[in-house]
Amino acid sequence: MANNNFNPWEIKGDIDYTKIIKQFGLKPFDKLLPKLNDYLLFRRGLIYCHRDFERIEKAIKNKKQFAMMTGLMPSGKFHFGHKMVADQTIMYQKLGAKVYVAVADIEAYNSRNPDVDKLRKDAIEEYLTNYVALGLDLKKCDFYFQSDRSKDGKKAGAYYSLANMLGRHTTFNQVKAIYGDISPAKLSSALLQASDMLHPQLKEFEGKPLPVIVPVGVDQDPHLRLTRDVAHKYPGYDFVPISSTCHVFLPGLKGGKMSSSDENSFIALTDSPEIAAKKIKKFAFSGGRETLEAHRKYGGNPDVDVSFLLLKFGLEEDDDKLKEIYDAYKEGRLLSGELKKYTIEKLENFLVEHQKNRIKAKKEVKKFLAKL
Amino acid sequence: MANNNFNPWEIKGDIDYTKIIKQFGLKPFDKLLPKLNDYLLFRRGLIYCHRDFERIEKAIKNKKQFAMMTGLMPSGKFHFGHKMVADQTIMYQKLGAKVYVAVADIEAYNSRNPDVDKLRKDAIEEYLTNYVALGLDLKKCDFYFQSDRSKDGKKAGAYYSLANMLGRHTTFNQVKAIYGDISPAKLSSALLQASDMLHPQLKEFEGKPLPVIVPVGVDQDPHLRLTRDVAHKYPGYDFVPISSTCHVFLPGLKGGKMSSSDENSFIALTDSPEIAAKKIKKFAFSGGRETLEAHRKYGGNPDVDVSFLLLKFGLEEDDDKLKEIYDAYKEGRLLSGELKKYTIEKLENFLVEHQKNRIKAKKEVKKFLAKL
The missing domain is CATH 1.10.240.10 (Tyrosyl-Transfer RNA Synthetase)
Incomplete structure (x- = not known):
């Protein structure tokens, strides 16, 4: 069910976290893998609910291959709200994940229409540089722009085709139920996001189906629901369902939301x-x-x-x-x-x-x- | 306006060619470049109307760079109906065009759900082999699968991103007006087709905006209308509007349509x-x-x-x-x-x-x- 207060492109009003957990079929954390309590976002309950996180804990515990995927949509300066995602990215990298970081420049274009060159500059100078300064190890990271996936054409083909083919396994009714009324551009973006989350599992990338964790703020949760659903229906590949967590938003300085323009x-x-x-x-x-x-x-x-x-x-x-x-x-x-x-x-x-x-x-x- | 008798994925009933010319803003041929009369499809009126074909005639006449793009959706055997498109492809190649041939395997997947491997096999053994036997020069041709655009990642990125970004410049109302009610999958396909037609002009391909001719049967004309419209609105690049022609369908042996399943x-x-x-x-x-x-x-x-x-x-x-x-x-x-x-x-x-x-x-x- 679409939530009236937010979708991936807009947040209006307050968020009732308890209600969301029920509405979206998320689960509060029960007992955490002790190792995760090393990380304050977990032990302080700032990461507060999940889907299929057991799979990730199992991979960490048994030192099995897993991946972590996050997207960033650069809009101006990198602030403490963004840092929270960077912290989680670096945390999963330390916990053994192969990290995928997508610059969602196509989504930004489709939903915000910024200057593409400015966006690229911000992605590098603000986002990536701060990620690295915070501790991201670029050697264990696949950082890419949605508009420019890979030097390797086979990889690029696999990534983009998947986005185009996933559409077959959704309907406008479903899209409406998840996102509310969205434009063709946002639908394109949503399918590309689904590919962002799923493509690490392709043979061209990690080589086999494997657990993938996508930590999000709850506004991005609709993408998770769509992705899990289309992956399940996609006949061409045996995807492991994406695991996710939701974190609490750090409010803006004045209370309310942070805003790139203020x-x-x-x-x-x-x-x-x-x-x-x-x-x-x-x-x-x-x-x-x-x-x-x-x-x-x-x-x-x-x-x-x-x-x-x-x-x-x-x-x-x-x-x-x-x-x-x-x-x-x-x-x-x-x-x-x-x-x-x-x-x-x-x-x-x-x-x-x-x-x-x-x-x-x-x-x-x-x-x-x-x-x- | 959507035509009730057909869209790119279905043809029902008879086609009134005169009505279509009016409805879709196509133009009958006035005076043809004499050279084109060497080709029986032109001189016999089997290619019967166009949009902006003057631009292509000018390029041919002045020996300027231009491209020809066609897509094929393999479905079983290659027959005399398909030959008509191959004949035109080879004709434009002889007239100096750089030829782009897309195997619309993603569109096939999204609109027909065939076996992807079978489709690939048919595309090669039936379609491509017959094109070559009919005279296509592979050295002057960019033949590709929609699902696997290029060995070169920069090219792949440019092609696929364009498809994803064009969505920004359309609305569901427009899509409905052109195609009638379509699924998310068909919308994805339509935007990818738009990229098929436009991407030869990108700097990663022919290097600059240039005339492109896309010869179609009238059922595919909706794709041309969408593509011309989004290209016009796309701010990132100065596309030359796509030229197109429509040809008469060769009827099936028994009259009516040819059908791959019969x-x-x-x-x-x-x-x-x-x-x-x-x-x-x-x-x-x-x-x-x-x-x-x-x-x-x-x-x-x-x-x-x-x-x-x-x-x-x-x-x-x-x-x-x-x-x-x-x-x-x-x-x-x-x-x-x-x-x-x-x-x-x-x-x-x-x-x-x-x-x-x-x-x-x-x-x-x-x-x-x-x-x-």
């Missing part, structure tokens, strides 16, 4: 520490009370406080410290200004370190692209 | 002369009268007589002789049996010669495919 709605990973500090001070939505007295008396709300959420989503790696902050804030012992100060410090340290890493990353990316 | 509805180019003769004798729809007396008195109707039409579509190359037969039949001087006998003789000669050429063609095709 630089004050996010912290970019290329923001200078000064700019970042200013943005937190001036814009970061606070869960604190209106007056110092009220805060001391009733306590703040860390669950909606963007400074706290930035810590929770990764800036604070120490769970005990995070809990300490959570409790202190909730009990009014820690003030909004103090929390912001702590977050700013963590953020500045992160940005300085990251931007140092970017210098090295740029060189690696340049070398990588020369061979692409 | 071997007696056509003469295959691999039929033995004996089988072919039998088919003409037994099945070829005759325009003759019911009795010898009536035929002598009132004359026959060569325009619906399949034996005569086989001569007109190419078995009789001599226009004077054809006219002599036409008149004699119409005036009752030539009987159905005599006409059939004459056609059988011509047909047997053609098949013997053609099947000799096929032996050589097979070797050429084998060599060509090894390099593909």
Whole structure:
């Protein structure tokens, strides 16, 4: 069933995560493979539900071949919302996955009509470079543009043909049920996304059907449903159904959504520490009370406080410290200004370190692209 | 406007050619480039209308670069209906065109769901081999499968991406107006066909925008209308609008349509002369009268007589002789049996010669495919 609040190209209003889990047939995590608790996104419940994730855990546990696929649609600067996907990509790479990263430039063209050259530039300078600076190993990664899949024509043919042939196994009623009313362009994009997710299993790529994990925000979940359904009906190949997880969205600085067109709605990973500090001070939505007295008396709300959420989503790696902050804030012992100060410090340290890493990353990316 | 009688995947009932010319904005030929009258399909009016054909005539006249594109959807044996397209392909090659031949295997999959391997086999053994035996020069031809465009990944990317990006420039209303109600699979196919027709102009192929002629039967004309429209709206490239012609269909042996599933509805180019003769004798729809007396008195109707039409579509190359037969039949001087006998003789000669050429063609095709 299509959700009225969002589809892969638009999010309107608030998302009721509990409702979505039911509506889309997702499952909350039961017991996680202990190894996964090394990763804060899992242990803090920020990755909160899944489909067929058992298959991925089994592959990790038994050191069997599996792949991870993610797509990125570059739109301006790479920010902490994007970082969450990069973190997961790097996590799965460390856990043994062959990583596929698609630049969804055709989807961007079909759904947003940007300048194709600008998009390519952003994909490389913002997205890929930051991925590498965050720890992506390009040697174990198949990074590609949807518009330019491969130097190898056989591979390109296999990838694109699959997209074209999957259409046979869907109907407009089904498409409408999943996405709501969409244009021919978005239908094309959806089928190409299905190929993005499925093609690692082809003989031209990993050589055989194998588990593939696609971590998404819930807005992208419709693509998973379509892909799983067409893969199941496709007679030409015995695809392993795609596994997926959903993660919680990091809200924008002011609360609500981050928006590429509003630089004050996010912290970019290329923001200078000064700019970042200013943005937190001036814009970061606070869960604190209106007056110092009220805060001391009733306590703040860390669950909606963007400074706290930035810590929770990764800036604070120490769970005990995070809990300490959570409790202190909730009990009014820690003030909004103090929390912001702590977050700013963590953020500045992160940005300085990251931007140092970017210098090295740029060189690696340049070398990588020369061979692409 | 969608025509109720046909779309690219189905033909129902009779086709009113005059009505179609008006409905689809086609133009009858006015004055042909004299050179084209060397070709019987033109001078006999079997290619009867066009869009922007002046551009192709100009290219031929001025020896400028142009391309010809055709698609084939193999379904069983290669027959005299298919030959008409092969004849035009070879004609344009002789006139200087770079020829593109697409095996529409993805379209076949999406609209007919055949066995992909069988389809590939037919495309090579039936279609390509017969094209070569009829005179196609493989050295001046880009023959490809939609599912496997190119050894060169850059080329493959350019071809497939174009198909995926063209969708942006159409709407479901437009698609419905052109094709009637179609499935997601047929929409995918239509966009891929648009890329088939347009991609010769890309920098990865002929290197620059150039005239392209796509000769079709009128059932395929919807693809031309969609392609011209999306090309016009596509901002990324300055495509020359596709030129097209429409040809009259050669009817099936029994009148009506040829059908791949009824071997007696056509003469295959691999039929033995004996089988072919039998088919003409037994099945070829005759325009003759019911009795010898009536035929002598009132004359026959060569325009619906399949034996005569086989001569007109190419078995009789001599226009004077054809006219002599036409008149004699119409005036009752030539009987159905005599006409059939004459056609059988011509047909047997053609098949013997053609099947000799096929032996050589097979070797050429084998060599060509090894390099593909």
